Amino acid sequence: MFYREAGQFKATYAEDSQIFPIRQDRIGMAIILLVAFVAVPLFASPYYFSAILIPFLIFALATLGLNILTGYAGQLSLGTAAFMAVGAFASYNFMLRIDGMPILIAFMLSGLCAAAVGIVFGLPSLRIRGFYLAASTLATQFFIVWCLTKIGWFTNYSSSGVITAQQIEILGYAFDTPMSKYLFVLIVVSVMALLAKNMVRSNTGRSWMAIRDMDMAAEVIGFRPMRTKLLAFAVSSFYCGVAGALYAYAYLGTVEPEGFSIEMSFRILFMVIIGGIGSVLGSFLGSAFIVLLPTALNVMFHFLEKDLGLELPSGISSSVELMVFGALIIFFLIVEPHGLARLWQIGKEKLRLWPFPH
Amino acid sequence: MDTGRKIGDVILSFENISLSFGGVKALTNIGFDVREHEIRAIIGPNGAGKSSMLNVINGVYHPQEGEIIFHGKHRRDMNTYESAKSGIARTFQNIALFKGMSVLDNIMTGRNLKMKSNFLLDAIYWGPARREEIEHRKKVEEIIDFLEIQHIRKTPVGRLAYGLQKRVELGRALAAEPSILLLDEPMAGMNVEEKQDMCRFILDVNDQLGTTIVLIEHDMGVVMDISDRVVVLDYGKKIGDGTPDEVRTNRDVINAYLGVAH
Amino acid sequence: MQFFLEVLLGGLLSGIMYSLVALGFVLIYKASGVFNFAQGAMVFFAALTAVGLHDMGLSLWLAVPLTMAIMIVLAVAIEKIVLRPLVNQAEITLFMVTIGLTFFIEGLAQAIWGASVRKLELGIEDVPLEFLLDNAGIAISQFDLVAAGIAFVLVAALAIFFSKTKVGRALRAVADDHQAALSIGIPLQQIWVIVWGVAGFVALVAGLLWGARNGVQFALTFVALKALPVLILGGFTSVPGAIVGGLIIGASEKLAEVFLGPYVGGGIEGWFPYVLALLFLLVRPEGLFGEKIIRRI
Numbered sequence: 001m002f003y004r005e006a007g008q009f010k011a012t013y014a015e016d017s018q019i020f021p022i023r024q025d026r027i028g029m030a031i032i033l034l035v036a037f038v039a040v041p042l043f044a045s046p047y048y049f050s051a052i053l054i055p056f057l058i059f060a061l062a063t064l065g066l067n068i069l070t071g072y073a074g075q076l077s078l079g080t081a082a083f084m085a086v087g088a089f090a091s092y093n094f095m096l097r098i099d100g101m102p103i104l105i106a107f108m109l110s111g112l113c114a115a116a117v118g119i120v121f122g123l124p125s126l127r128i129r130g131f132y133l134a135a136s137t138l139a140t141q142f143f144i145v146w147c148l149t150k151i152g153w154f155t156n157y158s159s160s161g162v163i164t165a166q167q168i169e170i171l172g173y174a175f176d177t178p179m180s181k182y183l184f185v186l187i188v189v190s191v192m193a194l195l196a197k198n199m200v201r202s203n204t205g206r207s208w209m210a211i212r213d214m215d216m217a218a219e220v221i222g223f224r225p226m227r228t229k230l231l232a233f234a235v236s237s238f239y240c241g242v243a244g245a246l247y248a249y250a251y252l253g254t255v256e257p258e259g260f261s262i263e264m265s266f267r268i269l270f271m272v273i274i275g276g277i278g279s280v281l282g283s284f285l286g287s288a289f290i291v292l293l294p295t296a297l298n299v300m301f302h303f304l305e306k307d308l309g310l311e312l313p314s315g316i317s318s319s320v321e322l323m324v325f326g327a328l329i330i331f332f333l334i335v336e337p338h339g340l341a342r343l344w345q346i347g348k349e350k351l352r353l354w355p356f357p358h
Numbered sequence: 359m360d361t362g363r364k365i366g367d368v369i370l371s372f373e374n375i376s377l378s379f380g381g382v383k384a385l386t387n388i389g390f391d392v393r394e395h396e397i398r399a400i401i402g403p404n405g406a407g408k409s410s411m412l413n414v415i416n417g418v419y420h421p422q423e424g425e426i427i428f429h430g431k432h433r434r435d436m437n438t439y440e441s442a443k444s445g446i447a448r449t450f451q452n453i454a455l456f457k458g459m460s461v462l463d464n465i466m467t468g469r470n471l472k473m474k475s476n477f478l479l480d481a482i483y484w485g486p487a488r489r490e491e492i493e494h495r496k497k498v499e500e501i502i503d504f505l506e507i508q509h510i511r512k513t514p515v516g517r518l519a520y521g522l523q524k525r526v527e528l529g530r531a532l533a534a535e536p537s538i539l540l541l542d543e544p545m546a547g548m549n550v551e552e553k554q555d556m557c558r559f560i561l562d563v564n565d566q567l568g569t570t571i572v573l574i575e576h577d578m579g580v581v582m583d584i585s586d587r588v589v590v591l592d593y594g595k596k597i598g599d600g601t602p603d604e605v606r607t608n609r610d611v612i613n614a615y616l617g618v619a620h
Numbered sequence: 621m622q623f624f625l626e627v628l629l630g631g632l633l634s635g636i637m638y639s640l641v642a643l644g645f646v647l648i649y650k651a652s653g654v655f656n657f658a659q660g661a662m663v664f665f666a667a668l669t670a671v672g673l674h675d676m677g678l679s680l681w682l683a684v685p686l687t688m689a690i691m692i693v694l695a696v697a698i699e700k701i702v703l704r705p706l707v708n709q710a711e712i713t714l715f716m717v718t719i720g721l722t723f724f725i726e727g728l729a730q731a732i733w734g735a736s737v738r739k740l741e742l743g744i745e746d747v748p749l750e751f752l753l754d755n756a757g758i759a760i761s762q763f764d765l766v767a768a769g770i771a772f773v774l775v776a777a778l779a780i781f782f783s784k785t786k787v788g789r790a791l792r793a794v795a796d797d798h799q800a801a802l803s804i805g806i807p808l809q810q811i812w813v814i815v816w817g818v819a820g821f822v823a824l825v826a827g828l829l830w831g832a833r834n835g836v837q838f839a840l841t842f843v844a845l846k847a848l849p850v851l852i853l854g855g856f857t858s859v860p861g862a863i864v865g866g867l868i869i870g871a872s873e874k875l876a877e878v879f880l881g882p883y884v885g886g887g888i889e890g891w892f893p894y895v896l897a898l899l900f901l902l903v904r905p906e907g908l909f910g911e912k913i914i915r916r917i
């Protein structure tokens with residue numbers, strides 16, 4: 001009864017094209033933001049910030065990046081982590097080599113670096129499609145990680161290849177507690193999510209989806225495939241790049257090139273599939289799901305071992321984790337290809353009709 | 359049918375167009391012209407090369423031989439972007455809508471060349487991008503009203519019935535406000551009622567907006583009814599060209615097409 | 621010159637192994653239009669199962685056929701549970717589903733057999749062939765030679781199976797036209813099971829050979845990543861393409877590593893094949909032997 005759009009008439013196209021045309025959705029969003037910005041900082045413990053909330057937000061951003069490319073523009077990529085690596089190492093070098101570099105500018109520039117790399121590696125998409133392209137993005141993955149490992153300059157010749165991110169400091173304020181880092185990440189991610197939402201609901205987004213759904217027809221009505229695809233690669237890589245920088249600066253603190261492995265790329269792809277291909281909201285849902293899953297499994301194994309006294313072989317939890325990931329991907333692709341985001345929508349529609357079945 | 363609209367000069371013509379795919383000759387030495395404001399039909403049995411001809415017109419296919427004269431300019435072939443830019447829009451034989459998008463968004467894509475916003479403005483949205491979006495939305499709503507599809511504007515096109523999809527595709531083409539509209543079997547697979555609607559839309563567009571229309575259609579009744587001139591293709595060759603009456607009485611045409619197919 | 625030859629031969633020999641794995645991909649792709657990313661996981665699963673059974677006291681003569689039976693069960697399960705509900709889905713969806721399959725199979729293998737590296741003895745020694753060493757001064761491992769020989773026989777057998785037998789032709793027909801295949805009288809589902817079964821067999825052989833060389837371990841799954849550039853080069857639908865592509869990739873990656881590597885810090889084996897394949901792709905998007913793609917609308 002509470003979730004109703006009946007009686008809310010849109011008098012103008014402006015009202016109809018808001019992000020949340022339905023009032024209850026607007027209220028819901030306001031509550032979520034309020035919780036994220038106020039309630040969570042008041043009540044969460046440092047563990048939650050650094051082990052769950054910060055990685056959740058950062059991976060949501062990376063997932064959003066991949067979603068722009070794969071979900072909206074239809075170009076499958078298996079090299080997401082590599083673009084994150086570019087972002088992480090680029091900001092490290094900007095901060096290291098330019099005196100007084102403001103951190104936000106460094107993050108922007110590192111995003112742009114990732115975008116440039118994305119454009120270069122997106123070039124094959126003009127000739128090749130589908131999993132041919134996926135295979136070529138694997139090349140990106142291997143090549144970039146190799147470059148970062150082999151070319152000492154990128155890691156400032158650190159012998160182990162590990163870099164330590166500088167402190168995040170804005171106008172003299174140091175973001176050094178888990179909570180302040182969380183808030184910093186939250187702001188960056190919220191703003192970028194809003195920008196992404198705006199892009200996908202206007203002509204830019206339509207050009208991506210047109211190329212995705214029917215590239216020949218898109219071409220015939222005047223979208224230029226080259227521009228459109230490369231723009232998707234650039235924007236997507238920008239998002240991944242910034243996510244990578246946050247990953248290094250606000251989450252781990254120290255990173256090495258090998259940390260941005262192909263497994264990480266896959267993990268982010270899974271977030272896209274489970275959360276919802278072609279959905280901004282889905283990027284967040286997918287990230288939350290995959291970040292929480294190992295924790296949930298651990299709790300479960302803990303319960304089995306300690307409380308039920310079961311004797312489990314060592315290493316079983318990581319094997320089971322792999323199996324659960326795989327099974328979930330298969331399940332979602334078969335049963336609900338649009339992921340959690342669609343389930344959420346269906347839930348809302350049910351709510352709209354409630355308590356009357358029709 | 360005579361509405362006082364004036365058929366103008368030749369705006370598009372073809373000379374000796376030949377197109378082949380590997381060994382298959384899809385078009386051989388085709389030549390014909392299209393006049394401004396007319397409804398020009400292309401007919402012929404399946405595989406005659408009709409769709410290929412449309413693909414040549416808007417630059418999807420590039421003929422190996424021949425010449426295209428468009429707005430007085432001689433050229434070897436067209437390219438998709440330029441032809442869209444110069445006002446050629448089309449629908450496809452096998453519906454080529456963007457399946458993951460709503461009716462509204464599909465038709466909005468038709469306006470992309472008229473939109474000046476870029477991805478940065480789009481990302482910020484408030485301001486120019488929003489103004490533009492709303493302005494074009496108005497135009498699109500006009501088309502939605504014209505095609506009588508208000509009730510499905512937010513529906514994903516994949517869920518629509520075939521006939522409605524064809525209508526949406528016409529809407530997407532119309533959104534570009536084209537000067538030449540290419541329609542590839544717009545009435546295929548429709549029932550009588552739907553066909554009548556579609557005919558009405560085509561005639562209205564031609565009549566009220568003066569849009570030149572090149573139409574491929576199998577329904578002879580419709581073709582004879584609404585077209586000004588007809589080209590007949592068979593096995594990639596032109597075997598007839600003229601007014602519906604001339605074509606109807608043409609021996610070759612009767613033998614090759616009318617007699618066999620219907 | 622001798623050194624060059626040695627590297628080249630070594631590369632070609634491992635190239636045949638790549639061909640073998642790539643062939644697994646081609647088989648499945650031709651018959652079901654699925655690009656099976658899980659092929660590498662299948663290699664790992666098969667090898668680990670065979671070794672696991674062997675370590676439990678079964679002789680290899682028993683363990684290997686038993687593993688093959690398990691691979692067939694796996695093929696049936698995949699067809700029933702994963703592929704059937706996804707008939708007529710976009711290629712890219714099918715591709716993603718096989719990524720899920722990859723994780724599942726890898727997890728399953730480790731859940732059953734544990735994650736530690738296992739040794740496998742096939743009874744062929746990994747020593748330079750004396751004959752070649754004495755006469756030409758080229759050091760080629762006896763093991764590599766035998767492995768390549770086995771792989772070669774298998775590749776040849778499959779190529780013949782595909783082009784000469786009735787079932788093989790039916791499989792090809794499926795790739796071209798599902799309707800036509802049905803008219804031959806073999807149900808599609810059955811064909812898929814056969815193909816996945818054969819791919820399982822190929823995975824088993826590849827897994828045993830590679831596992832005997834480097835130990836049966838998780839790294840076996842990376843074989844799939846090696847096979848990808850081979851496929852790009854050879855085309856996803858071509859058996860000869862897989863063979864030639866494998867040889868080219870095998871030889872060029874070893875040559876590049878040995879002769880180019882030192883200048884750039886080494887370790888370029890990981891990406892060099894990809895870059896090579898990509899450059900090639902830009903020139904010929906359909907691969908060496910692949911069928912030309914004509915886009916229609």
Ligand SMILES: Nc1ncnc2c1ncn2[C@@H]1O[C@H](COP(=O)(O)OP(=O)(O)O)[C@@H](O)[C@H]1O
Pocket residue numbers: 379382383384402403404405406407408409410411914915916917
């Ligand atoms: N992209 C293409 N690749 C190969 N052959 C094509 C292609 N497009 C059209 N053809 C061939 O050209 C011929 C004419 O086809 P088409 O123009 O679609 O005929 P129609 O529209 O009159 O039925 C047919 O033989 C068809 O197979």
Ligand SMILES: [Mg+2]
Pocket residue numbers: 408409410451
């Ligand atoms: Mg046609």
